[in-house]
Amino acid sequence: MNKNKKTHFLTTILSIALIGHVEAASDNMHQLYQDNCASCHGSDHGGYLAPALDKETLKGRSPTALRTLIMTGSFETLMPPFYGKLSDDQIRAMVKHLQSTPKLPNPAWTIDDMKASLQVYVKDESTLPEQPQYAIDDMDDLIGVAARGKYGRGSGSKAVFINSKTHQVVGEIPTGTAAHIIDFNPANPRWAYVKTDTAEIFKVDLYSMKAVRSIKTGFNGPGMGVSRDGKYIMAGSFVPHNAVILDADTLEPLKTFELEGIDPDGNFVSSDSGMIIGTPYADIFAIALENAGQVWIVDLKDGFPVTKIKNVGRHLHDAFLTHKGRKLMVASYDDSIVAAIDLAERKLIKKLPAGCVPHVGGGAAVKVDGRVLGFGTNFGTCDKTVVSVWDLDTMEVIKQIPVSGGTESPAAHANAPYVAVDIISKDRRARTIQLIDKKTLEVVKTLDVGGHAYFPEYSADGKFLYVSAGYSGDEVVVYDAFSLKKVTSIPMESPAGIFSHGRVKYMTRGLSPDEME
Incomplete structure (x- = not known):
């Protein structure tokens, strides 16, 4: 091999090695972000409980200020100090990663992915106890608390159940990442469902205080509801933009829905999932499409048909029921209203003033x-x-x-x-x-x-x-x-x-x- 060819060969090898090193470093930072930031800031960098962290939103921000914020945390938010948890080199690399990474495309998480994620911890549920294994007068006395854990994951992330008459903890269900919502089965007092910020759902036996099954329904998103007969769960995601109906007994996914439609300004958009709620009024779920400004009513019968109520408001989020579950009050962040919907007539009744960025919890x-x-x-x-x-x-x-x-x-x-x-x-x-x-x-x-x-x-x-x-x-x-x-x-x-x-x-x-x- 002549000198020029040898030089070119060595340069090529070094270039390939360098590219591989850069790609490996990028993959490492992506994983570091997913492990430490995504449960709050979104697995796509697009924001969730906390603001978006991508090159567009962080444009012009001082790297030193960002590094300081990561080190010290932010007292007025969920964010803890990462000094001591991450090394200085990791924090510096994270700042560079955030300021160079765009919001990621909406990732796929299909019904097959959900099925593959299903885990069974108790194969034979008939072996579970027939009554609570702790002192409690009435199961309604239980209160569940969604504990996030200091960093949104780890041993502190769990659902904690308390007897509200004695104020004693009677059970804890580890969730791995931050617990967000706890819902209960209306037809059977022994079952609860816990959803995390990373979109896992745990089916919990409240008598034995054990998780019996779990499934991952997406990457981020808190929305979850249980049907009045206790047969179905509906769960929605911020990432990706879909929702799924599950069998409440087995957690098997039955049907997914792509959340998209025409928003109040006439634009076709792909949408985060807002609130999802079951109701004692009927065998239906209601789901808010945050970005599309629509509320969908899903009938729990063959094919799960959907009725779409449009132009409800801009940036819909949470809601509550009134009138034995017939009326639904939905918060619209950007319009500063709460929209009243009649679930029987499936129509918008009225938009009510609600202060600045209403959040009805x-x-x-x-x-x-x-x-x-x-x-x-x-x-x-x-x-x-x-x-x-x-x-x-x-x-x-x-x-x-x-x-x-x-x-x-x-x-x-x-x-x-x-x-x-x-x-x-x-x-x-x-x-x-x-x-x-x-x-x-x-x-x-x-x-x-x-x-x-x-x-x-x-x-x-x-x-x-x-x-x-x-x-x-x-x-x-x-x-x-x-x-x-x-x-x-x-x-x-x-x-x-x-x-x-x-x-x-x-x-x-x-x-x-x-x-x-």
Whole structure:
């Protein structure tokens, strides 16, 4: 081989080696991102619970500032400090990776992928106990807490179940990544379903406190509902843009839906999944297409046909039910309204003012002086930080109650005197919840919970109010619902959503079953 050919050969080999090294480094950073960032910022870099992290959104940002933020975390958010968890070299490489990576294309996760992900932990469910293996008077006394874990994954990521009369933990289900939603089977009190931020669903036997099956339905997305007969689950994803109906017994996927359609501005879009909800009113699911501004009603019969309600609002997200599950109140972030939908007539009834970026959480409604009043919280990204109150029969705004900051999730109970709302401002106010008197519709008390106070929930009997003091407090705090005195606290790593088993009976938080009309 002559000298020139030898030089060219060596250069080619070095180039191939260098390309391979760069590709390997890129793959490593992609995996590092998936393992540490994706559960909050989205597996496609496009945002989820936290903002998008891609070269477009981070354009012009100082690499030093980004490195500092990763090292120290952000107190006012879910983000913990990564100093000590990641090396300085890893953090520097991550900053470069984020500032050079575009939002990734919508990845495929097919029904075959879902089937392949199905895991069975208890093959013969007849071997499970016939009654709870712990002291509890009524299964409705159970409260489930979705614990995120400090880094959104690890041993602290679990669903924790508490007897709300004794405030004792009676079971924990490890989920690997951050638990997000806990739903219960309306037809059989022994079954619960836990969905994580990385779209795994666990079927949980509440009698033995064991996970019996799990399936991965996507990469990110919290949406999940259970049908009134307990036969079906519907789950939706942010990534990819689809939803699936599962057999609630086996978790076998039965049908997938591509979430796409014409948005209120006339554009054809592929859409994230917003809320999914089953209803005691009928054998249907309702699902919000966040970006398409549509609500689909899926009938639970052969073929799972879909009725599409269009032009509901821009950027739909969460919702709650009223009128024994016949009416659906859906939050529209970008239009600052809550849209009322009649599920029987399958049409939009009215769009109600709801403050800035409404987020209704699990919803709250109370019956006062013969009227059923609904309460809507909002993120408060303008100066108008209010809780909206509507007459749910006339669908009129009754009052907008000034509160001390943005709010995320209201809680009420027929037997408790107050509607509780969590304050989510980026300062010490985030440690607080505010209590609204149901009769006067005025804020009468502010409680400093400690940590970041989120997701209040009443026990099934209405005697106690549970609040997550997470992200820096690492405990669930329990208050007497009448005196508002602290009763106890339960240690937990980054607790978030709280879900009473009693919801399967009253559906709308704040109304007893006979008040659902």
